[in-house]
Amino acid sequence: MLRLENVTKLYPTSVRPALDDVSMDVDRGEFVFLIGPSGSGKSTLLRLLLREEAPSSGNVFVANWNVARLANRKVPKLRQRMGCVFQDFRLLGNRTVAENIAFALEVTGKSEHTIRTVVPEMLELVGLDGKSERMPAELSGGEAQRVAIARALANRPLVLLADEPTGNLDPETSDDIMLLLDRINRAGTTVVMATHDRQIVDAMRRRVVELHLGKLARDDARGVYGASR
Template identity: 60%
Template sequence: MIRFDDVTKTYMRGQHPAVENLDIEFTRGEFVFLVGASGSGKSTLMRMVLKEVAPTRGTVYVAGKDLSRIPSWKVPALRRDIGMVFQDFRLLPSKTAYQNIEFALAVIGTPRKVVRRLVPEMLEMVGLEDKGKRLPHELSGGEQQRVAIARAYVNRPSILLADEPTGNLDPATAEGILDLLAEINERGTTVVMATHDRAAVDRMRRRVVEMVGGKVVRDEERGGYETPAPVSVISGNLPDDSTHREEHPLDDEELVADWDGAPESPAAERESSEEHAGPAGADRSVEVDGPDAAEAGTGPSAEDRPVAQDVLEEDLIDEREARRVRESEDFTGDFDQDQEELR
């Protein structure tokens, strides 16, 4: 259903990849938790599935289709088969719960007769059949999230992506949202949920994929939130500190070997093939034109382009780090120029 084939995503040249050498597959009908500290690459993974960003290297497949071969005018059709649920709900504030769900159908030209049938069905499924006429501000946080889920699922997508859907909710309400997502999964939809909700992961006991520094360090069936793996940040086994991670790289064979259940690192799996593929430093970057050029570092700087409203947490972290590096380089360049003029 979703497959990443040696995927690396670097937003700006010279900075650490948001996702690096990613090889993973989510099969049809799975329920998968993506866990990891902020900045670990979870949201970047989801944005690549939606084709909001393109990988710098590697290939992403969704429903058997190579996303790099899908032209921009076909992207809306692709996204009709992918539902997206956000932590901050992103409902239209001037529209009622009914109208928010209706809007998702109207934009794809669904006949009015079908809309009148589907929207009440969705409101009933999420337990809000009597609150369709209420505006978002008249609903509780849990009710707003239910509307957001109904809007994402009303087209019966084969894939549902959820980015921290329980992050702003109390435990009891979060449990209800999880039950709703589990029900959607039981109807055949693949659910991929990025979360920091320890209770949710431990309660559901589904597949758990943990990311650290853009790499998958754990892929466990029926897993829990914490793990004895020494490469886990969320379990407190590795400090949530980029400097420490640079000093102790994730593909260190001795570190991984300390944990019997740790998966072999992607770098180790490719070691023998890279010995025959040419110099390790060979440039495998991709030249990008158009909107993706800015993301790859070949287009305008971050200051010259507007910040999209749907930029997620990992991207903001990447942007701040890139800006710090760029400002440091600018200062060094100006200092060298002044010294040359004095001489």
């Protein structure tokens, strides 16, 4: 599903590579935690998968796409099959919950009919059925992240990339979000989640990939956050 082959990413302004000869594979349906301190290369790895950046050397594959060699005009097709959620939710403040989810469908050219069926489905999936007409400012952090997850899933992605999705949430709300992500994963969507949250990683007992200074430090099939820090 996802494959990195000897990927190195060197930013022009930096001496040390953000990613240094990293190789890894993620199979369809896996749940992978990407851990490591700030600056270890987690975000760079996600950006490479989304083709927000191109690797300095090595290959990145997502499904059948050779991401690094993908023509610019095909990048939207790739991103339509990847869902993304972030620490800061990135909702549009001037649109309702339902409109925020519809937005992802609208700007990828889905029909009115599809939008009318998919939006309520997604709201139900994330447990926000009654709140479709709320504005983002009226939502709690947990609810906002649920909207973001619903939006990310609206286009039925192959992979869900989550960059610190619980970073702004209290532990209890974080657990709810993790339950949701776990449910989504069990329904068949591959999930790659970058996180700092030791408790969550230890509780979930899923695959853990640790990056340290851009290098792959550890890859455990059913890991914990680790005792190193």
